[in-house]
Amino acid sequence: xxxxxxxxxxxxxxxxxxxxxxxxxxxxxxxxxxxxxxxxxxxxxxxxxxxxxxxxxxxxxxxxxxxxxxxxxxxxxxxxxxxxxxxxxxxxxxxxxxxxxxxxxxxxxxxxxxxxxxxxxxxxxxxxxxxxxxxxxxxxxxxxxxxxxxxxxxxxxxxxxxxxxxxxxxxxxxxxxxxxxxxxxxxxxxxxxxxxxxxxxxxxxxxxxxxxxxxxxxxxxxxxxxxxxxxxxxxxxxxxxxxxxxxxxxxxxxxxxxxxxxxxxxxxxxxxxxxxxxxxxxxxxxxx
Amino acid sequence: xxxxxxxxxxxxxxxxxxxxxxxxxxxxxxxxxxxxxxxxxxxxxxxxxxxxxxxxxxxxxxxxxxxxxxxxxxxxxxxxxxxxxxxxxxxxxxxxxxxxxxxxxxxxxxxxxxxxxxxxxxxxxxxxxxxxxxxxxxxxxxxxxxxxxxxxxxxxxxxxxxxxxxxxxxxxxxxxxxxxxxxxxxxxxxxxxxxxxxxxxxxxxxxxxxxxxxxxxxxxxxxxxxxxxxxxxxxxxxxxxxxxxxxxxxxxxxxxxxxxxxxxxxxxxxxxxxxxxxxxxxxxxxxxxxxxxxxxxxxxxxxxxxxxxxx
Numbered sequence: 001x002x003x004x005x006x007x008x009x010x011x012x013x014x015x016x017x018x019x020x021x022x023x024x025x026x027x028x029x030x031x032x033x034x035x036x037x038x039x040x041x042x043x044x045x046x047x048x049x050x051x052x053x054x055x056x057x058x059x060x061x062x063x064x065x066x067x068x069x070x071x072x073x074x075x076x077x078x079x080x081x082x083x084x085x086x087x088x089x090x091x092x093x094x095x096x097x098x099x100x101x102x103x104x105x106x107x108x109x110x111x112x113x114x115x116x117x118x119x120x121x122x123x124x125x126x127x128x129x130x131x132x133x134x135x136x137x138x139x140x141x142x143x144x145x146x147x148x149x150x151x152x153x154x155x156x157x158x159x160x161x162x163x164x165x166x167x168x169x170x171x172x173x174x175x176x177x178x179x180x181x182x183x184x185x186x187x188x189x190x191x192x193x194x195x196x197x198x199x200x201x202x203x204x205x206x207x208x209x210x211x212x213x214x215x216x217x218x219x220x221x222x223x224x225x226x227x228x229x230x231x232x233x234x235x236x237x238x239x240x241x242x243x244x245x246x247x248x249x250x251x252x253x254x255x256x257x258x259x260x261x262x263x264x265x266x267x268x269x270x271x272x273x274x275x276x277x278x279x280x281x282x283x284x285x286x287x288x
Numbered sequence: 289x290x291x292x293x294x295x296x297x298x299x300x301x302x303x304x305x306x307x308x309x310x311x312x313x314x315x316x317x318x319x320x321x322x323x324x325x326x327x328x329x330x331x332x333x334x335x336x337x338x339x340x341x342x343x344x345x346x347x348x349x350x351x352x353x354x355x356x357x358x359x360x361x362x363x364x365x366x367x368x369x370x371x372x373x374x375x376x377x378x379x380x381x382x383x384x385x386x387x388x389x390x391x392x393x394x395x396x397x398x399x400x401x402x403x404x405x406x407x408x409x410x411x412x413x414x415x416x417x418x419x420x421x422x423x424x425x426x427x428x429x430x431x432x433x434x435x436x437x438x439x440x441x442x443x444x445x446x447x448x449x450x451x452x453x454x455x456x457x458x459x460x461x462x463x464x465x466x467x468x469x470x471x472x473x474x475x476x477x478x479x480x481x482x483x484x485x486x487x488x489x490x491x492x493x494x495x496x497x498x499x500x501x502x503x504x505x506x507x508x509x510x511x512x513x514x515x516x517x518x519x520x521x522x523x524x525x526x527x528x529x530x531x532x533x534x535x536x537x538x539x540x541x542x543x544x545x546x547x548x549x550x551x552x553x554x555x556x557x558x559x560x561x562x563x564x565x566x567x568x569x570x571x572x573x574x575x576x577x578x579x580x581x582x583x584x585x586x587x588x589x590x591x592x593x594x595x596x597x598x599x
Contacts, residue, residue, distance in 0.1 A: 022398075109309075109310075113308025114304065135330065175595070218413055274406070
């Protein structure tokens with residue numbers, strides 16, 4: 001798995017073309033970044049600017065008062081705030097980790113092993129992509145109640161393991177990226193199945209599962225759905241913030257500040273994992 | 289000798305299969321334990337009337353009544369489904385082409401690539417963290433309209449309060465004249481949702497592009513292919529499995545996005561009108577429609593998908 005330094009910048013690419021692409025990306029990117037910029041601006045607005053009519057897009061006198069206000073409000077909450085943070089971190093990290101490992105394992109088996117019922121299983125996975133949480137809300141709750149998982153974090157973590165989107169994506173990527181020959185070579189060299197999976201398959205599809213980490217992480221981090229959690233000290237961060245800050249117009253500033261803080265974490269994760277993806281350029285390790 | 293070799297082979301395959309089951313078992317357990325009962329219950333509810341009493345729920349068999357309700361009595365279901373199919377028919381190819389284009393551009397070496405990648409993923413992050421933002425926006429908008437927001441101090445949460453639909457008010461806030469804003473919105477409305485929903489496909493394409501060996505491009509260049517040719521002759525065929533995946537993803541995402549009219553309708557029928565069986569029936573009908581569309585798209589895509597022979 002030799003890493004190759006690439007010169008993808010083509011020699012015959014013109015400066016004009018570069019500028020065109022730059023301008024295009026900048027324009028579209030600006031559009032996509034607008035809501036984010038707006039949220040940041042709002043979080044920095046002092047109270048009088050929040051209510052000015054007609055409303056402004058940009059902030060004129062930026063202030064951190066909203067953030068201070070937010071922390072003051074959080075100090076007053078009945079359950080220590082670190083508890084909410086722990087809940088969300090636990091759900092996010094365990095859920096994402098478990099999901100990535102289990103989905104990859106399953107996808108690997110679906111791609112590279114032959115056994116009865118394989119296609120049937122895969123079809124079920126594709127079908128299950130089509131069920132939205134809204135549609136299955138009540139049956140979902142019934143199952144959780146029968147398993148006695150209501151009011152436990154398991155109700156949030158375990159379903160995250162089995163998200164079928166991740167499995168579907170991993171299957172397609174493993175199919176595209178892993179040649180059978182390399183697995184055969186490893187088996188002939190005496191590697192066990194687990195060794196093959198963790199030392200050969202997973203490193204080779206690193207871009208794919210890092211992508212999965214991003215999806216799973218930001219889904220779980222923003223989890224606001226607490227159909228299964230009624231105990232105050234088990235609620236996830238997003239829900240708790242929402243609850244605390246929905247106290248009407250006086251908390252709009254603090255709410256904006258919370259929004260910005262909540263957004264920063266998934267963005268950081270995204271940037272971190274993406275910088276990893278760039279470094280995983282590798283050849284398939286096969287000489288045809 | 290020959291027989292022995294054959295026997296060995298079959299047992300190897302069987303051993304291989306056993307490992308397959310082992311790898312897959314956590315998923316199967318989850319499927320059987322959690323997923324099947326959910327689907328089964330939902331299906332059962334669509335044929336029964338569900339009433340909630342003090343000691344749990346009770347079911348009364350009504351046959352196809354709920355399906356009749358969904359198809360003939362509910363004023364919105366059929367109409368909304370058809371119009372949604374129309375919208376997605378226009379939108380999905382646009383999302384695919386746009387995201388493939390952006391992914392190819394973002395895959396090249398250039399300054400600020402990481403920042404651009406992050407920006408193009410922003411809509412995904414914004415879209416899921418919608419609750420807080422919706423609340424913030426609603427409280428503001430309500431009170432700006434001089435309405436109940438100030439009086440009661442209670443704001444309602446609606447999904448999507450702070451997403452593309454508010455681009456208009458955002459632009460107005462930037463002091464762009466109203467007439468121009470309306471024109472822009474009409475023009476951009478569709479494009480903006482295209483751009484907005486392209487976040488995930490872009491990322492998938494990007495990781496797909498990582499799987500293409502640079503050596504292929506290099507040899508093509510040596511043979512004298514230009515960028516245009518190598519895009520159509522190398523990138524597109526080698527990426528076609530991922531294009532297929534993305535096509536499926538975009539369609540499913542479009543149909544199951546929780547702010548689309550059908551999802552809102554199903555939600556409304558279930559929890560506002562308390563007609564859970566009606567909403568289950570709608571969900572199953574809708575599921576059938578989506579399934580047929582996906583089948584057609586899969587057939588179409590499958591013909592153009594090229595799986596690399598790498599062994």
